Amino acid sequence: MEGQPKVKVTLSLGSELYTVNSKAVGAVSEQxxxxxxxxxxxxxxxxxxxxVPNDVPDELLEGSSxxxxxxxxxxxxxxxxxxxxxxxx
Numbered sequence: 001m002e003g004q005p006k007v008k009v010t011l012s013l014g015s016e017l018y019t020v021n022s023k024a025v026g027a028v029s030e031q032x033x034x035x036x037x038x039x040x041x042x043x044x045x046x047x048x049x050x051x052v053p054n055d056v057p058d059e060l061l062e063g064s065s066x067x068x069x070x071x072x073x074x075x076x077x078x079x080x081x082x083x084x085x086x087x088x089x
Contacts, residue, residue, distance in 0.1 A: 007031040009039060013046050
């Protein structure tokens with residue numbers, strides 16, 4: 001088994017299929033690192049080629065942030081308005 005690549009990855013992106021084999025040189029961790037670098041390059045090219053947006057539309061962000069702010073305001077109001085416990089002597 002020495003001298004053979006130990007890491008092989010197949011990426012299926014839509015209808016496209018990509019295979020990445022590591023180089024046979026080095027430890028498994030080094031082979032994983034090289035496959036990761038190659039895979040990231042393939043993903044970058046795929047995104048560029050298909051013009052896939054990498055941003056979330058502003059409309060979705062605005063709606064979710066308002067909801068979160070309202071929830072935070074409600075929680076802070078509840079925590080500030082703690083009822084006083086009666087003192088028992």
